[in-house]
Amino acid sequence: MTEIVPILIGDRWVVPDCxxxxxxxxxxxxxxIARTPHCGTAQVEVAVQAAKAAFPSWSRTPAPERARVLFRYRELLESHFEELAQIICRENGKTLDEARGDVRRGVEVVELACGVGxxxxxxxxxxxxxGIDGMATREPVGICAGITPFNFPAMVPMWMYPLxxxxxxxxxxxxxxxxxxxxxxxxxxxxEAGLPAGVLNVVHGSREVVEALCLHPEIAALSFVGSSPVARRVYELAGQTGKRCQAxxxxxxxLLVMPDAVDSGLLGEAAAADSTLKAVLQSAFGCAGQRCMAGSLLLGIADACDDLRDQIAQYDANMYAHSLVHQS
Structure with a gap:
């Protein structure tokens, strides 16, 4: 039987009863390769209580001390960089180069968070x-939550929790x-970098756990990245408890291509090397098109339409899916 993926509560990895x-x-x-448990309100409640217990101490920890934890985390991410990329390849299917980019973009956010001061x-x-001075200070809001998609397993979570x-x-x-x-x-x-227990918790699941996070009254802020229908639902539910929410x-x-951006005389390898065609193909097919920035509609103006259609058709015939053993 395949492994059940554990969840993180405090500093303990546990297999939930699901x-x-x-x-x-x-x-x-x-x-x-594994089974992800569908957690629900019970597991969310335990995770919230772990975070609630950790919050008073962590929120009062001086910013330089928090930054030191993040600096250590950044070094660990670098030393385990290839391992993380391989994990992404295995469970997501990205090419190795794309997986490395996924990790790199996430590490860059951690580097930003290191400048917390x-x-x-x-x-x-x-x-x-x-006789009156005005002053604005920044304070932690409390317990935050993040719901992230499958297409960038490292980058999107690291958009959220490090900051x-x-x-x-x-x-x-x-x-x-x-x-x-x-x-x-x-x-x-x-x-491993020294983050105290309960500051970061990980729960897995589907609809029930998402709704539990959205509706829990002690979660003060929530971020979501995913499909538009689910984003609307998350925003609606989060508003019921007055959360700060970005969905x-x-x-x-x-993609709009003008006639002077296409060389009609290029076909085959020469066309593939052309900057315009290369940009179109990378936008549409990079990460197998599974990204919110993917070009999904191409408008060629005047002669660019026919030229691009022929070039893309020829190049597309030679595209194939491959596994992580390939470098690009």
């Missing part, structure tokens, strides 16, 4: 009125049930 699971496939082979600066306005944690908040992460191992490994490394949905991206 009745439903999502199979985790290795896209390159179709093999089922600058991020937390407030504002002062002397003599706002006679929230750097600012003194505690965090509940719900990664896509299709790619649970990347998030778990990222959390393991954060604990990013999908996109329909149009």
């Amino acid at each position: 009745d439903a699971f999502t199979p985790v496939h290795r896209p390159a082979t179709g093999q089922i 600058q991020l937390l600066k407030g504002e002062v306005l002397p003599e706002l009125a006679t 929230a944690i750097a600012c003194g908040n505690c965090f509940l992460l719900k990664p896509s049930e299709k790619v649970p191992y990347t998030a778990n490994r990222l959390a393991e490394l954060f604990l 990013a949905g999908g996109a329909k991206n149009t």
Whole structure:
């Protein structure tokens, strides 16, 4: 029987008592490599209580001390960089180069979070009125949550929890049930860097756990990245308990190509090397098109339409899917 993916509560990895699971496939082979448990309100409640217990101490930890944890985390991410990329390849199916880019973009956010001392600066306005000075300070909001998609297993979670944690908040992460191992490994490394128990918790699941996160009254802020229908639902539910919520949905991206951007004499390898065609192909087919920035509609103006159609058709005939053993 395949492994059940554990969840992180405090500093303990536990296998939750769940009745439903999502199979985790290795896209390159179709093999089922694990089962992701469908957590619900019970597991969310335990995770919230762990975060609640950690918040008073973590929120009062001086910013330089929090930054030191993040600096150590950044070094661990670098030393385990290839391992993380391989995990992404295995459970997501990206090429190795794309997986490395996924990790790199996430590490860059951690580097930003290392500068927490600058991020937390407030504002002062002397003599706002006679004898009155105005001052704004930044304070942690409390417990935050993040719900992330399958297409960028490292980058999108790291858009969220490093900055929230750097600012003194505690965090509940719900990664896509299709790619649970990347998030778990990222959390393991954060604990290894010295993050106190309960500051970061990881729960897995599907609809029930998402709704539990949206509706829990002690979660103060929530970020979501995924499809537009789910984004609307998350935003609606989060509003019922007055959460700060940002919900990013999908996109329909149009590529507009002018006639002078296409060389009609290019075909085959020469066309593939052309900067315009290369940009179009990378936008449409990079990460197998599974990204919100993918070009999904191409408009060629005047002669560019016929030229691009012929070039793309010839190039597309030679495209194929391959596994992580290929470097690009």
